[in-house]
Amino acid sequence: MNNKILIVEDELLIALDMQGTLEKLGFEVIIDVTSVEQAILYIEEHQPMLVLIDINLNKNKDGTHLGQYLLQKDTMPYIYITSYADKSTLDQVNATRPNGYIVKPFKDDDLKATVSVVLNNYYHKKIDALRNNENENDPVPLRIRKVVDYINNHLDKKIEIHELATLTEWKMDHFIRLFSKYLKTTPYQYILSRKINKAKSLLEDTVVPINEIVFELGFESNSNFYQAFKKITNDTPENYRRKQQLKSTN
Known part of the structure; x- marks a missing residue:
């Protein structure tokens, strides 16, 4: 299986921490993509199995722009990572229908569990679609x-x-x-x-x-x-x- 996970996070220490956690599970983790534009180029070429997106990227476009792109593309699951859980942020996030949502700071086990559940649900959703x-x-x-x-x-x-x-x-x-x-x-x-x-x-x-x-x-x-x-x-x-x-x- 394509085991690439793309992390779109402009805080290097956070990206490195997530990379280390997920690599222990056997994934190939890419962290050198820090903007929506770079992420779209990478996704089009490499088709990762999962994308983790920081909402606040400190760029011209925030993470929800990438979420909207992935929603329309509908070929891989994506999870938002953010320090905010207020109603305004949640409304913005829900409009792009992500497969998961993690609030910073989080424990390694929280990241592992969320990634595992999202990938499992996405896989079975695809299989169910075929069966139906x-x-x-x-x-x-x-x-x-x-x-x-x-x-x-x-x-x-x-x-x-x-x-x-x-x-x-x-x-x-x-x-x-x-x-x-x-x-x-x-x-x-x-x-x-x-x-x-x-x-x-x-x-x-x-x-x-x-x-x-x-x-x-x-x-x-x-x-x-x-x-x-x-x-x-x-x-x-x-x-x-x-x-x-x-x-x-x-």
């Missing part, structure tokens, strides 16, 4: 839905991209292009993210040995699983399980 589209004259959402359901029902298997393309009756490059268009991630990255999410649940909620989790999720080897888990979570399976166990005992 029953227009037989529009085969793209129906075929993509079929592929998504197949992946989620076969996480214990090694899933080949050509198998998924066959399900849609499209050529490989056409399938990858349309899948990426609708889900904002490649088929391979989607499969990997779903498998790692399942692995995280097993590590949190069970005592199943890690080598059995590797087998259960259809990874070719322990090293492949460890590499994928580290890439997405920025942690090892052992450390992740240990941290979750400590949380549950506190």
Whole structure:
């Protein structure tokens, strides 16, 4: 999955603090964009998975101008960051319908929780939109839905991209292009993210040995699983399980 998060914040210390927090979760965080104009250029070229926007940018245009642009674009979620929570600010913010809102100062856990909830809700909103589209004259959402359901029902298997393309009756490059268009991630990255999410649940909620989790999720080897888990979570399976166990005992 595209794991880029764009932070549009002109206070460097705040941006660096957020960058450090989110990078620990495995995201690639960009903080050198400090104006609405720069942000739009970056978004058009790189299509980040999430945008965090400071409302007061001390520029010609404040953060809500970027929010209005993202509202019209409707291709990624965005969260406002501000020191203000008065009615006037909230009215201004609500007019652009953000996916989230964080008031400064905030704790690292608040940032982590907000980002996690926003990304999860946005992803499921996209999936629900596909599932609710029953227009037989529009085969793209129906075929993509079929592929998504197949992946989620076969996480214990090694899933080949050509198998998924066959399900849609499209050529490989056409399938990858349309899948990426609708889900904002490649088929391979989607499969990997779903498998790692399942692995995280097993590590949190069970005592199943890690080598059995590797087998259960259809990874070719322990090293492949460890590499994928580290890439997405920025942690090892052992450390992740240990941290979750400590949380549950506190």
